[in-house]
Amino acid sequence: MTHEKQIGGIRMKKKTIKLTVLSIGLASLLGFSQGVYAGTANDVYKIQKGDTLYSIAKRYNTTVAALKEINHLGSNLIIAGKTLKLGTIITVKKGDTLSKIARAYGLTVSELKKINSLKSDKIYPGQKLVVAKAGKPAGSSYDAAKIAVTLKVKSGYSFDKEEPGKYILQYKKDGTYFARIEVLDAKANVAAVKKNAAEYLKSTGKVIEIKKQNYHPFYRNAEFYLHASNSKASQNVVVKRVNGKLLKFTIHFANKEESEGITPYIIEMLQTTTAK
Numbered sequence: 001m002t003h004e005k006q007i008g009g010i011r012m013k014k015k016t017i018k019l020t021v022l023s024i025g026l027a028s029l030l031g032f033s034q035g036v037y038a039g040t041a042n043d044v045y046k047i048q049k050g051d052t053l054y055s056i057a058k059r060y061n062t063t064v065a066a067l068k069e070i071n072h073l074g075s076n077l078i079i080a081g082k083t084l085k086l087g088t089i090i091t092v093k094k095g096d097t098l099s100k101i102a103r104a105y106g107l108t109v110s111e112l113k114k115i116n117s118l119k120s121d122k123i124y125p126g127q128k129l130v131v132a133k134a135g136k137p138a139g140s141s142y143d144a145a146k147i148a149v150t151l152k153v154k155s156g157y158s159f160d161k162e163e164p165g166k167y168i169l170q171y172k173k174d175g176t177y178f179a180r181i182e183v184l185d186a187k188a189n190v191a192a193v194k195k196n197a198a199e200y201l202k203s204t205g206k207v208i209e210i211k212k213q214n215y216h217p218f219y220r221n222a223e224f225y226l227h228a229s230n231s232k233a234s235q236n237v238v239v240k241r242v243n244g245k246l247l248k249f250t251i252h253f254a255n256k257e258e259s260e261g262i263t264p265y266i267i268e269m270l271q272t273t274t275a276k
Contacts, residue, residue, distance in 0.1 A: 049080045060086050060220075065117040066130040087115070087130040088221060088241055094125045104276075105131040105244050131244075144183040147245055152272040154265055169269060176233065176254045177262050179270055184246040190239065193248065194224045197237040201228035204235045218271040231255060245275035 045056060053064045053076050064076065070087045078084070090101070098121050102112045109121070115130050123129070145164035153159045159169045162180075171177035184193065201207045205228040210219070219225055222240040229235070236251040249270060253263045 044083045045086055047078050047080050047082050047084060051078065051080065052076070053078060056084065056086075060089075061128055062087060062089055062130055063117060066115050069115045070130065086221065088244075089128055090131050090243075092123050092125055092127040092129060096123065096125075097121075098123060101129065101131060107131065142186050142245060144185050144245075147183045147275050149181055149183060149247070149273060149275050151269050151274070154269055157265070157269065159269075169266060171262055171266070174254070174262075176252065177259075177266065178252050179266055180250040181270075181273065182248045182250075183275060184239070184248055186246065188246055190223050190246075193239055194226070197224075197226055197239075197248070201226055201235055201237060204228040204233065205230040216267055216271075218267050229255065242273050242275045247273070247275060 045060070047056075053067050053073075056078075057064045057067055066087055067073070067084060068076070070085050088105075092101070098109045098112055098118075101107075101123075102109045105112075107115075112118070112129070112131070113121075147165060149161075149167050151159060151169065153169070156172055157169060158172055159167065161167050165183040167181040169179045169181070198207045207226055207228045210225040210227055219238065222238050223246075224237075224239055226237045227234065233252060233254050235253075236249070238249040238251070240247060240249075251263075251266065251270070253259050253266070
């Protein structure tokens with residue numbers, strides 16, 4: 001026999017309540033939140049009352065010097081209601097050099113050093129660098145079909161190329177847990193991509209735009225991040241730049257208790273994505 005419970009004037013079955021709690025739990029775990037940060041197209045932040053360049057730099061893991069450089073600011077003065085470009089931030093990997101990183105993002109070594117207030121050419125693994133400047137999007141020209149996408153695959157998962165520019169990461173034991181990665185054209189209209197993504201997600205449920213992206217690193221600096229769910233499954237569509245290439249991630253997972261032990265691993269693997 002199915003029991004029911006009265007919540008907010010609406011009679012709900014226990015199974016529905018359980019799935020709702022699970023969905024909320026996963027949302028918290030994966031960083032779903034509807035905050036005030038509008039980090040959508042071009043990584044733009046709307047300055048709030050009481051903000052300082054220092055507080056914004058600390059919140060988004062960048063520096064005051066980088067914010068001033070990419071926004072052409074002559075002083076530390078900022079005005080509530082105005083916007084700031086946050087830039088694109090990458091983590092230095094073993095073997096990286098300033099020259100290699102600068103070439104990948106269409107910068108000169110001098111520009112890269114100036115943006116990051118570097119006094120020498122020495123960098124180290126784990127170091128954060130801002131690699132985009134205002135008015136010059138990273139990776140402005142490339143052939144999407146020729147871009148190779150790779151990531152670190154955990155045991156129990158598979159990662160395959162479906163066709164040029166399209167890849168799939170999948171949980172081997174249950175195919176309802178997967179993530180598709182598509183390399184978008186360098187000149188893709190992000191607004192149009194977002195509109196199409198919203199139309200696609202409507203078949204899953206109500207579409208929500210997640211605007212606070214400062215939880216899991218994977219969601220930070222996304223062009224946009226949309227989410228939809230129903231009693232059986234949830235889907236996210238995230239578009240972001242990786243190594244200067246515009247990628248679309250479509251993430252699908254079941255609304256089951258075991259999702260708490262599967263979906264976070266998928267997000268962790270997606271965080272290691274490279275596109276060259």
